[in-house]
Amino acid sequence: MPPIPFQQLEKLLPGVQENVPLKGYTSFKIGGPARYFFDARDEAALVAALKVAEEYKLPVFVLGNGSNILVSDRGFDGLVIHNGNRSIKIDGETVTVGSGMLTMALLLECAKHGLGGMEFMTKIPATVGAAVYGNAGAWGHGFGELCREVRCLQNGKVENLSASEMQFTYRGSVLHTHPGTVLSATLSLQRREPAAIMAEVKEILSKRGRVPHEPSAGCVFRNIELGSTPVEVPRILSALDITKDEYEHTTRFGKLPIGFVLEKFGLRGTKIGGAQISPLHANIIVNAEGRATADDVMQLIALVKTRVRNQLGIQLHEEIQFVGY
Numbered sequence: 319m320p321p322i323p324f325q326q327l328e329k330l331l332p333g334v335q336e337n338v339p340l341k342g343y344t345s346f347k348i349g350g351p352a353r354y355f356f357d358a359r360d361e362a363a364l365v366a367a368l369k370v371a372e373e374y375k376l377p378v379f380v381l382g383n384g385s386n387i388l389v390s391d392r393g394f395d396g397l398v399i400h401n402g403n404r405s406i407k408i409d410g411e412t413v414t415v416g417s418g419m420l421t422m423a424l425l426l427e428c429a430k431h432g433l434g435g436m437e438f439m440t441k442i443p444a445t446v447g448a449a450v451y452g453n454a455g456a457w458g459h460g461f462g463e464l465c466r467e468v469r470c471l472q473n474g475k476v477e478n479l480s481a482s483e484m485q486f487t488y489r490g491s492v493l494h495t496h497p498g499t500v501l502s503a504t505l506s507l508q509r510r511e512p513a514a515i516m517a518e519v520k521e522i523l524s525k526r527g528r529v530p531h532e533p534s535a536g537c538v539f540r541n542i543e544l545g546s547t548p549v550e551v552p553r554i555l556s557a558l559d560i561t562k563d564e565y566e567h568t569t570r571f572g573k574l575p576i577g578f579v580l581e582k583f584g585l586r587g588t589k590i591g592g593a594q595i596s597p598l599h600a601n602i603i604v605n606a607e608g609r610a611t612a613d614d615v616m617q618l619i620a621l622v623k624t625r626v627r628n629q630l631g632i633q634l635h636e637e638i639q640f641v642g643y
């Protein structure tokens with residue numbers, strides 16, 4: 319029995335829906351229904367929905383563009399809030415943007431105003447809120463480095479957190495340990511010729527060729543951070559059958575890329591049910607024929623983690639978030 323019946327919830331959140339399939343809201347095209355689903359068009363609606371969930375002790379999940387999640391086959395037994403808060407205010411080189419804005423749309427809008435600095439976000443299918451939450455990025459950069467201040471709802475209160483209070487790390491932020499919902503972010507960008515921004519965007523688009531076209535959630539596992547993970551180099555060299563020079567070249571950015579490891583293990587193309595380790599990029603699991611279940615993906619994840627633990631003595635951590643588990 320849900321903590322609040324649908325008829326009562328409808329009065330508090332007009333427009334809320336019941337039993338909405340989440341598959342269509344995820345890039346994986348996998349997942350069961352949300353018991354309750356609410357489209358929050360602006361910040362006021364987002365805050366109202368979060369407060370109702372808190373008051374009625376409804377489990378809540380804030381959904382951005384659904385490009386970094388695996389929703390269970392049973393779905394989510396609570397309220398999913400789909401964030402459509404896309405407000406934007408540009409003042410000189412400072413941009414304040416609603417957390418539901420897509421970062422690629424933001425990049426293009428800022429380019430029109432001659433504001434650059436976020437070109438590295440090209441082709442990342444993130445909303446601003448999730449990009450802040452997970453410090454999304456590429457090419458050695460993270461979205462957090464653009465943030466001057468983040469407006470969050472935490473413990474029922476609106477807080478303005480500075481960049482240092484956000485504690486951005488590789489694919490992480492303080493919101494992983496002190497949960498909160500990003501309402502908006504204030505970014506500091508740099509003046510740059512629109513043509514120069516667009517030229518860099520095009521160059522990055524051509525470099526990102528190895529991303530598979532089938533439905534996926536991007537990279538499944540976090541790369542192995544050498545500074546914070548105990549690694550036995552001789553064991554890695556022997557398990558991957560590589561030389562010390564190859565190891566040093568591969569880890570030159572301080573991380574052992576997990577795609578490289580899985581490729582060396584010959585796991586590219588491995589299938590369980592409808593889920594497959596992409597033949598193109600070994601750290602991406604694809605829903606190859608559109609019939610994969612979340613359970614298929616979970617089994618493939620378990621297979622990879624066991625293999626890496628047994629052969630390298632390293633525990634992998636997922637980059638994707640699990641919903642409804």
Ligand SMILES: Cc1cc2nc3c(=O)[nH]c(=O)nc-3n(C[C@H](O)[C@H](O)[C@H](O)COP(=O)(O)OP(=O)(O)OC[C@H]3O[C@@H](n4cnc5c(N)ncnc54)[C@H](O)[C@@H]3O)c2cc1C
Nearest residue numbers: 382383384385386444445447448451454455499500535536
């Ligand atoms: C083809 C492809 C390529 C990708 N390439 C990259 C890449 O190069 N670099 C990279 O970093 N990622 C990449 N990703 C992963 C993904 O796009 C990012 O992790 C992105 O930040 C997720 O954004 P989203 O809006 O889709 O979040 P969702 O998947 O909807 O949610 C992800 C998490 O963020 C939380 N969240 C969402 N909104 C908020 C909010 N307002 N406040 C607090 N928490 C919130 C959710 O609750 C959830 O836990 C890729 C994904 C795909 C499918």
